[in-house]
Amino acid sequence: MKDILEIRWHGRGGQGAKTAAQFLAEAALDMGKSIQAFPEYGPERAGAPVRAYTRISDGRIDTHSGVTNPDGVVVIDHTLLEAVDVTEGLGDDGFLIVNTSESVDFIRRKTNYKKGKIAVCDATKISLETLGISMPNTPMLGALLRVRPIVPREVLENEVRKKFLKKIGEEKTEANIKAIKRAFEETQLG
Amino acid sequence: MKVQEKEKMAKKNLTALTGDQAITEAMRQIEPDVVAAYPITPQTEIVMGFSQLVADGKVKTEMIPVESEHSAMSACVGSSASGARTMTATSANGLALMWEVVYIAASLRLPIVMPVVNRALSGPINIHCDHSDTMGARDSGWIQVYSENGQEAYENAIVAVRIAEHKNIMLPVMVCQDGFITSHAVEGIDLFPDDKVKQFIGEYKREHSLLDVENPVTYGPLDLQDFYFEHKRQQVEAMGNALNTIPEILDEFNKTFGRSHDLVEGYRLDDAETAIVVLSSTAGTTRVVVDELRKEGMKVGLLKPRFFRPFPKERIMKSLSNLKAVAILDRSESFSTLGGPLFNEIKSALYESDRRPLAVNYVFGLGGRDIFPADIKKVYKELEEIKKTRKIRSLISYLGVRE
Amino acid sequence: MAGKEKGWKEIPIGGLIDRGGTAREYKTGSWRTFKPVVDKTKCINCLQCWIYCPDSSVIVKDGKMAEFDYDYCKGCGICASICPVKCIKMEKE
Numbered sequence: 001m002k003d004i005l006e007i008r009w010h011g012r013g014g015q016g017a018k019t020a021a022q023f024l025a026e027a028a029l030d031m032g033k034s035i036q037a038f039p040e041y042g043p044e045r046a047g048a049p050v051r052a053y054t055r056i057s058d059g060r061i062d063t064h065s066g067v068t069n070p071d072g073v074v075v076i077d078h079t080l081l082e083a084v085d086v087t088e089g090l091g092d093d094g095f096l097i098v099n100t101s102e103s104v105d106f107i108r109r110k111t112n113y114k115k116g117k118i119a120v121c122d123a124t125k126i127s128l129e130t131l132g133i134s135m136p137n138t139p140m141l142g143a144l145l146r147v148r149p150i151v152p153r154e155v156l157e158n159e160v161r162k163k164f165l166k167k168i169g170e171e172k173t174e175a176n177i178k179a180i181k182r183a184f185e186e187t188q189l190g
Numbered sequence: 191m192k193v194q195e196k197e198k199m200a201k202k203n204l205t206a207l208t209g210d211q212a213i214t215e216a217m218r219q220i221e222p223d224v225v226a227a228y229p230i231t232p233q234t235e236i237v238m239g240f241s242q243l244v245a246d247g248k249v250k251t252e253m254i255p256v257e258s259e260h261s262a263m264s265a266c267v268g269s270s271a272s273g274a275r276t277m278t279a280t281s282a283n284g285l286a287l288m289w290e291v292v293y294i295a296a297s298l299r300l301p302i303v304m305p306v307v308n309r310a311l312s313g314p315i316n317i318h319c320d321h322s323d324t325m326g327a328r329d330s331g332w333i334q335v336y337s338e339n340g341q342e343a344y345e346n347a348i349v350a351v352r353i354a355e356h357k358n359i360m361l362p363v364m365v366c367q368d369g370f371i372t373s374h375a376v377e378g379i380d381l382f383p384d385d386k387v388k389q390f391i392g393e394y395k396r397e398h399s400l401l402d403v404e405n406p407v408t409y410g411p412l413d414l415q416d417f418y419f420e421h422k423r424q425q426v427e428a429m430g431n432a433l434n435t436i437p438e439i440l441d442e443f444n445k446t447f448g449r450s451h452d453l454v455e456g457y458r459l460d461d462a463e464t465a466i467v468v469l470s471s472t473a474g475t476t477r478v479v480v481d482e483l484r485k486e487g488m489k490v491g492l493l494k495p496r497f498f499r500p501f502p503k504e505r506i507m508k509s510l511s512n513l514k515a516v517a518i519l520d521r522s523e524s525f526s527t528l529g530g531p532l533f534n535e536i537k538s539a540l541y542e543s544d545r546r547p548l549a550v551n552y553v554f555g556l557g558g559r560d561i562f563p564a565d566i567k568k569v570y571k572e573l574e575e576i577k578k579t580r581k582i583r584s585l586i587s588y589l590g591v592r593e
Numbered sequence: 594m595a596g597k598e599k600g601w602k603e604i605p606i607g608g609l610i611d612r613g614g615t616a617r618e619y620k621t622g623s624w625r626t627f628k629p630v631v632d633k634t635k636c637i638n639c640l641q642c643w644i645y646c647p648d649s650s651v652i653v654k655d656g657k658m659a660e661f662d663y664d665y666c667k668g669c670g671i672c673a674s675i676c677p678v679k680c681i682k683m684e685k686e
Contacts, residue, residue: 022376026206029378035206038375041318062474064339064371065562299607360606398611406613413608420601421608427601 004057005150006067010086011076014046016137020076021052023141027151027159028056036061049084056150074144075099076123076136087113097143097187099123099136104190119147121187123179130179131172138176142183153184204378209340209367210235212379213279213305216347218243219387222303223274223394226254226265230284231317232369233307237279259284263291263302270300271409273396275351277302281369282309282323289327295362296331296425298409301354301394302362304332305347308470308521309369310557318558319369321469321522325531331425333363333432334499336469340377343367345451346496348382349443351391356439358431368471370558382447390446429500436497453502455494456509458484462491464547464573465510467536468519469495472554472561476519479566490570498532503539510540513547515576517569519589521555529553529586548576554589565589621648625668627683629661635680642672642681 007024011017018039025037036055042048053067069089078100080086087096092115098107101122108118121143123136130139138160145153157177164173207215213236217225225244229237244253252274256262262278270276280288285306295302306324310316324334333353337343343365350363367373398407413421433453440451457477459465466476473494483490493509493516495502510516518537520530528534529551540546552569555561569589576582605611629642638658643651650666652659661672673681 022206025376029204029206035378036375037206038370041370041374061377062338062477063563064368064375064471064474066560068562297607298609398605398609408610408613408615409607411608411610416598417604417608420599420604421606423601424604424606428606 003059004055004061004063006070006072007054007056007144008067008070008073009052009054009076010073010080010084011050011052011137012046012080013048013050015076016135017050017052017076020074020137020141021054023138023156023159023163024054024144024150025056026163027156028054030155030159031151033058034061040066049080070094072097072144072148074140076140078102081107081110087111087116090116092116095119095147097121097140097147099140099143101125104188108190117147117189119143119187119189121146121183123183126179126182126186130175130182132175135176139179139183142180143187146184146187147189153180156180203380205381206376207340207379208235208374208376209337209343209372210307210374211239212340212344213347213365213367214239214243215379215381216344216387217277217305218249219382219384220275220277220303220348220351220391221249221388222251222277224252224254224266224269224276225278226256226262226269226276227278227280228256228259228262228284230259230281232309232319232373233279233281233284233305235373236305236307259288260291263288263295266302266304267291267295267298267300268400270295270302271298271396271400273394273399273401275355275394276300277304279305279307281307282311282317285323285327286311289330292327292330292332294410297421299360299425299428300362301351301360303347303350303354303365304362305343305365305367307369307373308366316557317369319371319471319521320556320558321366321520322556324364324366325522325524327364328499328531331361331429332499333359333361333429333497335363335365335497336495337365337367337372338471338474338494339372340367340375340379342496343372344379344381345443345447345449348387348391349439349451351394352439352443353432353436355394356432356435358435359428361425361428361432366470371471386446390443433500433502436500451496452505453495453497454505454509455496457492457494459491459493459509459512461489462513463489464515464517464570464577465491465493465513466517466519466566466569466573467493467495467506467510467532469498469521469532472519472521472566475561475563476566479563479570482563483567483570488570488574490573495532501535501539506536507539507543510536510547511543511545515573516547516549517552517573518549519552519554519569521553523553523556533586548580548582550576550582550584551586552589553586556591559590561590620664621667622664625663625666625686627668627670628663628686629666629668629670629672629681630684631658631661632680632682633658635678637678637680639677641675641677645671645675647671 009017022037025035040051072095095117123139310320518533533551650662
């Protein structure tokens with residue numbers, strides 16, 4: 001039905017929801033798609049719940065309003081499940097991906113998201129093990145590609161290299177790419 | 191822009207940039223002699239990005255980091271009068287603070303180009319998009335062009351240089367885009383080659399330079415009952431000239447860069463019975479709604495004025511002449527109790543027209559309140575009612591406000 | 594105040610004065626009610642009047658106070674007031 005793919009990202013200020021939304025969009029741009037990536041700015045401070053959005057399409061994207069009915073939702077911080085309605089506007093044919101050590105069933109009960117697809121990925125653990133810090137936004141991109149192959153993983157990885165190499169050096173960049181790969185492999189679908 | 195062109199664009203080599211970054215890129219390519227600016231949300235990224243370009247030696251521009259917007263525009267006035275190609279950028283309260291000098295820049299006929307990232311004026315304090323800042327400055331004598339997205343903002347900034355500096359015009363230009371909605375949204379931007387932009391804008395040579403000691407001139411002398419009126423009359427003439435000259439400049443731009451920009455942009459208006467008129471990013475969202483409603487068989491259209499100053503009266507009258515009902519959407523309030531500024535100017539233009547649609551006003555999106563396709567559909571549905579009944583139930587409505 | 598001045602099509606735009614020294618064309622001497630007259634026998638050529646004159650209407654030749662330029666002197670009397678030997682008198686026109 002929809003010719004524009006819409007993803008909503010939930011995170012806390014400083015966790016990189018905006019960056020993740022943008023990485024995905026830029027990888028899609030590399031594939032010749034039309035893109036939009038934008039955060040929802042409020043009076044945010046580090047730690048406050050934030051949302052970011054990605055729109056991807058083969059055709060033009062003229063819409064400039066916020067996303068109300070996303071095709072998929074990515075939750076970068078599981079504590080947000082207590083704070084915000086992460087499934088708001090999410091249809092039965094959508095998907096919900098949560099960074100958590102809990103099971104798919106647990107998340108289904110917790111969110112009461114009955115019919116759609118749910119996936120879980122312990123991105124915080126992966127991030128700590130690969131990067132040595134908690135930066136779960138990049139691994140969550142791997143989890144997303146597992147659920148929905150929006151772009152080939154190599155394209156996303158190239159995007160991460162392009163962005164990170166100059167900023168944080170080769171070692172940390174490759175650690176991010178490893179985190180994406182691990183998340184892709186370790187994501188559990190339900 | 192036509193459908194085909196937009197689709198072609200998607201296949202090109204695009205760069206992922208926010209609307210602010212797109213403006214920074216335009217400024218890099220324009221490479222003004224002088225930029226005097228003060229950062230303010232949501233314009234900050236422009237000043238930050240351009241300062242970085244100066245620091246990195248990527249442009250030869252003289253960057254003046256001033257202590258306020260009043261100083262920014264004052265420095266721009268001095269710089270422009272001296273014959274330097276001059277730019278600045280601002281938003282909301284920043285524009286309000288430079289107010290006094292904004293009028294002076296236009297009155298002294300200085301071709302300063304100023305990207306304005308539209309943001310609600312305080313108070314209560316708000317950093318999000320509405321058009322109260324630039325709409326408040328609509329009588330300042332500046333040309334105003336409104337941009338739907340980052341791509342348009344980028345292109346408008348480039349073409350603005352030529353418009354401002356045209357000998358028949360010589361007026362400053364505000365290049366407006368919606369704060370956060372497009373200024374902070376990343377989209378694929380089609381950047382033109384540097385040399386092509388430089389070639390298009392050419393060199394700026396001011397006839398009378400303030401710094402030409404061989405031929406001394408005076409800028410801004412006391413201008414009382416004997417001459418002030420004549421100078422104001424000249425400004426009106428320049429705006430009138432702009433109406434005729436801007437299409438010529440756009441023509442050249444279109445030919446050079448493969449675009450189809452005009453003073454106004456109509457969408458599916460040819461056989462439309464009702465239409466919405468709206469500026470900037472909301473025009474994009476409305477276009478999507480038009481397509482959806484067309485599929486349902488509704489004869490709806492859209493008119494996006496690109497230029498608000500000069501006001502393209504003839505083009506707007508012509509575009510709306512076959513409609514039965516039209517809704518004009520204003521992202522600012524004038525507190526006249528007569529609706530927003532866009533509504534009032536269009537209604538006034540329609541007064542002269544023999545064939546005029548019934549016109550209603552919707553004020554929306556104040557302080558960044560989001561407007562959704564569902565809101566726009568509601569407007570088209572209400573227009574359908576007006577079309578059928580020939581009756582206006584509410585002349586001015588507030589779209590998206592809580593009752 | 595429409596007057597006989599040039600119309601809006603004939604004057605430079607933006608209030609620009611497109612050449613220097615235009616103040617010369619405007620003779621302010623007619624504003625005067627009292628005019629300064631110097632008694633050269635008392636004058637010590639200290640040139641205080643030349644320094645203080647707001648309209649550059651004290652003409653100095655060879656380092657000496659020569660005369661007043663009545664084309665531009667508005668008759669303000671600063672010269673008479675500042676003169677340390679009181680050799681400048683303001684006389685009714």
